[in-house]
Amino acid sequence: MVGTIDAALGQQIVDAISQVVEKDINFINKQGIIISSTDKTRIGSFHEAGYEAIITRRMVMVQNERNFEGAKRGVNYPIIIDNEVFGVIGITGNPETIMKYGFLASKITEIFIKEEQIMGHYESRKKMIQHLMNMCIYEKGANKEAIEHMMQRLHIKAGELYQCIVVETSKKYADFIEIENRIYKLLGEYNVELYMYNYPNHFIILIPKKRMTELKKLMPRLDEYDQRSIYCGIGVPETLEHIKDAYDSALLALKYAKRNEQFIVDSSELDIELILESLPKSTKDKYISTVVGSLTEEEIELLNCYYECNMSLKETAERLFIHKNTVQYRLDKIQNKIGINPRNFKQSIRIYLGIYMKGMQ
Numbered sequence: 520m521v522g523t524i525d526a527a528l529g530q531q532i533v534d535a536i537s538q539v540v541e542k543d544i545n546f547i548n549k550q551g552i553i554i555s556s557t558d559k560t561r562i563g564s565f566h567e568a569g570y571e572a573i574i575t576r577r578m579v580m581v582q583n584e585r586n587f588e589g590a591k592r593g594v595n596y597p598i599i600i601d602n603e604v605f606g607v608i609g610i611t612g613n614p615e616t617i618m619k620y621g622f623l624a625s626k627i628t629e630i631f632i633k634e635e636q637i638m639g640h641y642e643s644r645k646k647m648i649q650h651l652m653n654m655c656i657y658e659k660g661a662n663k664e665a666i667e668h669m670m671q672r673l674h675i676k677a678g679e680l681y682q683c684i685v686v687e688t689s690k691k692y693a694d695f696i697e698i699e700n701r702i703y704k705l706l707g708e709y710n711v712e713l714y715m716y717n718y719p720n721h722f723i724i725l726i727p728k729k730r731m732t733e734l735k736k737l738m739p740r741l742d743e744y745d746q747r748s749i750y751c752g753i754g755v756p757e758t759l760e761h762i763k764d765a766y767d768s769a770l771l772a773l774k775y776a777k778r779n780e781q782f783i784v785d786s787s788e789l790d791i792e793l794i795l796e797s798l799p800k801s802t803k804d805k806y807i808s809t810v811v812g813s814l815t816e817e818e819i820e821l822l823n824c825y826y827e828c829n830m831s832l833k834e835t836a837e838r839l840f841i842h843k844n845t846v847q848y849r850l851d852k853i854q855n856k857i858g859i860n861p862r863n864f865k866q867s868i869r870i871y872l873g874i875y876m877k878g879m880q
Contacts, residue, residue, distance in 0.1 A: 533608075536623075539623065543558045543610075547573070552565060552566070566595075572595040578594060581594070582614060592613065593609055593611040593614060594610050596610075648712060648713060652713065655760065656762060666759070677758070680727070680758060681757060682765060683757075683762060683769040685766070686751050689748040699716075709730075739783075751776065795872070811857065832847060
């Protein structure tokens with residue numbers, strides 16, 4: 520909004536001034552047209568005295584209505600902010616008695632306009648942030664110079680490491696609105712600007728790495744009352760230019776969090792899980808079928824216990840309350856069935872991966 524006031528804002532201004540001075544008020548635009556007024560019959564008409572106030576940048580008093588087209592007795596004050604004329608406030612009445620309201624009317628108008636400017640700047644900055652995040656996350660081969668230019672305009676330091684948080688909420692409307700409000704409240708309190716909503720139920724948040732530990736402690740506030748209606752995945756640290764990698768790892772961490780019903784999972788705490796989560800489902804299904812597809816639930820339970828006991832026959836036997844020889848016999852039976860030796864470390868890794876992926880289904 521550069522030096523221009525629309526009719527809606529103009530009406531807010533004239534209504535506010537009228538309540539204070541108890542006179543008819545007009546807002547006259549830079550073309551001399553009354554665009555807002557407490558007297559609706561005057562809207563759209565030309566106001567010569569108001570136009571003169573715009574041209575001269577000075578207050579114009581109307582004593583005789585015949586001297587100015589479309590004017591009534593009163594006083595007309597140009598609204599000048601930062602040396603720019605935004606329009607004119609006209610107060611109808613006896614000039615001698617209403618001149619005392621001129622300063623007050625000007626200040627009320629200035630407050631409304633500056634508030635609108637701030638909101639316009641905020642909305643513009645918000646849109647620019649969303650555009651920047653979309654470019655960095657979703658646009659393949661995004662223009663590097665455009666990204667750098669936008670970062671400069673937003674005063675974002677190049678080279679700073681960020682972590683991406685992907686928050687998934689319930690799709691139920693009531694739950695979604697409640698959680699959305701909590702998210703925005705937390706981000707506002709923590710002064711986080713780099714975030715965006717991604718339809719239908721994801722929020723993507725970028726946090727400077729150096730502030731991540733502090734925010735992570737506050738995140739449980741989002742899930743304070745609604746168990747398993749919200750999940751969060753945290754990605755690896757990256758610069759904004761490479762934030763797509765951080766986003767991808769955050770999605771994998773989110774997937775792991777949902778499958779294991781954990782509120783928040785940091786990808787840095789995952790190792791083999793992160794690799795396996797990233798594999799296509801068809802690849803995992805084929806591997807499971809080939810390696811462990813023929814094993815019974817009882818055999819898989821035995822192997823899980825065996826791996827939890829670091830492949831110790833003695834400890835496995837004690838935990839399952841069976842004889843050590845029974846464990847050996849069952850492992851031999853598994854080897855004969857699938858052709859892989861669970862007691863050989865290298866071969867056993869293949870079985871472990873198959874069981875782990877089966878548990879992911």
